[in-house]
Amino acid sequence: MNPQLPIPPHFNPAKVGEIWRVPYQQRSTEAEAWTKQHDIKPASQDKSRVCLLLIDVQNTFCIPEFELFVGGKSGKAAVEDNGRLCEFIYHNLSEITTIVPTMDTHTAMQIFHPIFWVNSLGQHPIPSATNITPDDIHRGNWKVNPAVSYSLGYEYEFLEKHAYHYVKQLTDNGKYPLTVWSYHSMLGGIGHALVSAVEEAIFFHSIARNSQAQFEIKGNNPLTENYSVLSPEVLQSFDNLPIAQKNTRLIKQLLDFDRVIIAGQAKSHCVAWTIDDLLTDIKQIDINLAQKFISSKIVHPLCNTWNC
Numbered sequence: 001m002n003p004q005l006p007i008p009p010h011f012n013p014a015k016v017g018e019i020w021r022v023p024y025q026q027r028s029t030e031a032e033a034w035t036k037q038h039d040i041k042p043a044s045q046d047k048s049r050v051c052l053l054l055i056d057v058q059n060t061f062c063i064p065e066f067e068l069f070v071g072g073k074s075g076k077a078a079v080e081d082n083g084r085l086c087e088f089i090y091h092n093l094s095e096i097t098t099i100v101p102t103m104d105t106h107t108a109m110q111i112f113h114p115i116f117w118v119n120s121l122g123q124h125p126i127p128s129a130t131n132i133t134p135d136d137i138h139r140g141n142w143k144v145n146p147a148v149s150y151s152l153g154y155e156y157e158f159l160e161k162h163a164y165h166y167v168k169q170l171t172d173n174g175k176y177p178l179t180v181w182s183y184h185s186m187l188g189g190i191g192h193a194l195v196s197a198v199e200e201a202i203f204f205h206s207i208a209r210n211s212q213a214q215f216e217i218k219g220n221n222p223l224t225e226n227y228s229v230l231s232p233e234v235l236q237s238f239d240n241l242p243i244a245q246k247n248t249r250l251i252k253q254l255l256d257f258d259r260v261i262i263a264g265q266a267k268s269h270c271v272a273w274t275i276d277d278l279l280t281d282i283k284q285i286d287i288n289l290a291q292k293f294i295s296s297k298i299v300h301p302l303c304n305t306w307n308c
Contacts, residue, residue: 008090019195049256051261060191061185063195082197086200088263094209098212101194101216102264105219112225114183119143131177158237161237166234
């Protein structure tokens with residue numbers, strides 16, 4: 001392992017919890033100079049290939065006062081996480097082959113958003129405080145909002161049947177019950193964007209290592225949640241037809257790396273289910289492959305294994 005690299009002078013830890021424009025051209029020039037100064041080789045020359053998988057490091061989860069900010073016990077956990085994450089990327093710039101950021105991506109009319117559901121009075125559920133179970137639908141507490149069928153392009157009868165099938169499948173599969181979330185990670189909105197400081201570190205890495213960041217979109221299917229970047233919560237509708245697919249391409253790609261480091265938000269949902277899906281696939285191939293995966297939420301701090 002190479003000695004740890006210093007942190008470039010542009011990084012300001014006090015700004016990790018803020019939103020700002022990354023000066024790409026300036027950072028590009030600095031990254032190329034940094035490469036020469038520290039003799040950083042292109043990623044194509046790595047003998048041991050390392051992937052840094054970043055789960056949903058987006059403003060909607062990571063910036064105070066945004067929709068689903070992960071405050072944790074300290075009240076600013078996601079900000080603290082991202083400060084450590086940026087330092088980790090800079091210190092290990094020459095060791096990380098590829099960075100794969102996942103992007104939770106939503107539009108208004110999705111099965112986990114308030115507008116999708118109504119009660120007998122035509123009211124929508126309270127976001128982040130409402131779970132919907134099969135019993136709720138049986139009792140008529142919640143039903144699919146008839147008005148959304150037009151925009152989604154489905155017959156209302158189909159949506160009704162799918163909604164019941166969906167919440168039942170979550171229960172039968174031991175998943176979290178359907179949570180009605182606040183509108184978040186909205187496509188085209190500022191909450192969807194990566195945290196500025198992390199975006200800057202990823203861009204700096206891309207230029208310094210000649211390594212394209214590989215963005216993975218998830219969560220834009222209106223008929224299912226998609227906590228894990230590797231698989232939606234439910235794959236089939238009530239009539240056994242596919243509504244979504246596993247990301248088999250990414251699963252295979254991750255297994256081909258010599259080491260995969262996983263970080264991001266949040267431990268309770270998207271990080272947890274991504275790791276669970278990975279382990280499920282690994283068990284079907286070779287359980288020993290699990291040794292190549294490190295999660296910053298499980299093996300912490302990363303300093304135990306990598307430069308910090």
